[in-house]
Amino acid sequence: MCTEDKVEQLANLILKHKNSIVFTGAGISTESGIPDYRSPGSGAWEKYDSSIVSIPGFLKDPTQYYNYALEMYPIRANAKPNSAHLLLAKMEKAGLINGVITQNVDGLHLTAGNINVHELHGSIRQSSCLECGQVFPMDDIINRVDEGENPPICETIDGKPCNGLIKPTAVFFGEGLPTRPWTSSVDKCKEASLMIVIGSSLQVSPANSLPDVALKTGSDLAIIDLLDTPFDSRATIKIQDRAVHVSELLMGFLGL
Ligand SMILES: [Zn+2]
Known part of the structure; x- marks a missing residue:
């Protein structure tokens, strides 16, 4: 048929x-x-190590992930x-x-x-604080990284200091x-x-x-x-x- x-x-x-x-x-x-990042030859991981989107890799050095995001996020966000x-x-x-x-x-x-x-x-268009769960639009977070805040940190929750690390809500390797x-x-x-x-x-x-x-x-x-x-x-x-x-x-x- x-x-x-x-x-x-x-x-x-x-x-x-x-x-x-x-x-x-x-x-x-x-x-x-x-690109389907799981497909071989898609090119997504030729320049960066895929461990930056794993929980251990991200927690070890979130700046590497945000350097990658600075380059890749606009392509994805404009799709x-x-x-x-x-x-x-x-x-x-x-x-x-x-x-x-x-x-x-x-x-x-x-x-x-x-x-x-x-x-x-999850979604690459949203991010949240790993400490307090506060949600931020990824557009704003990428702007903050672009202005030099790498990694971006959650400043306050309900007027109190938080200092939690901000991560996209997209599920990383090693995360439920x-x-x-x-x-x-x-x-x-x-x-x-x-x-x-x-x-x-x-x-x-x-x-x-x-x-x-x-x-x-x-x-x-x-x-x-x-x-x-x-x-x-x-x-x-x-x-x-x-x-x-x-x-x-x-x-x-x-x-x-
Ligand atoms: Zn927070």
Whole structure:
């Protein structure tokens, strides 16, 4: 079956259920110019050692991470949502999906206009103090680093001195997932009667257990990814194609 026929089948499934949850990975953002940092040859780690985004590496020398962020953050912060992100925002507005669960830290689902977004791995657009938990927009923190405050330090909480180190809320290597987006994602997967996976090869633990949660409650599973995934044989539909290409076709079939 060609991609177009499969996408039409997916559109019919979406219209039938009207209760879908979407799960996205790096593949949805590559066409927004955001490299998949886990992919070999993506170039992200040729200049910097990846230990700077591990908790031990960050705590040992946060200035190295912020030097990297000074160079990389503007590229990521200026990335624009592509038609796959925009389709999901339209689908949520039209009541076709109940929200988006994402492994991505680029914040592009929120930029695109989705409201119910569960960022499993946090976001590069926000940071927080490791001592008091106070949240700061990453734009402001990067400006402070650019002005010479490296590493950036939380000055006060409720008028009292804090002096905690500020870290992006994006999950670093060696760090557990934040609890709230994870538990709400599990609930969303239990409630959904259709789970649509876009741009994730479902390899990374523990996010790769979410399709199991949906399947166990009798949900249909649709997967859009260029690669094979361990869930392909249990999927109602598998579309082996680019997220943007599929989304543009899907937009037509859904009349959005
Ligand atoms: Zn603080």
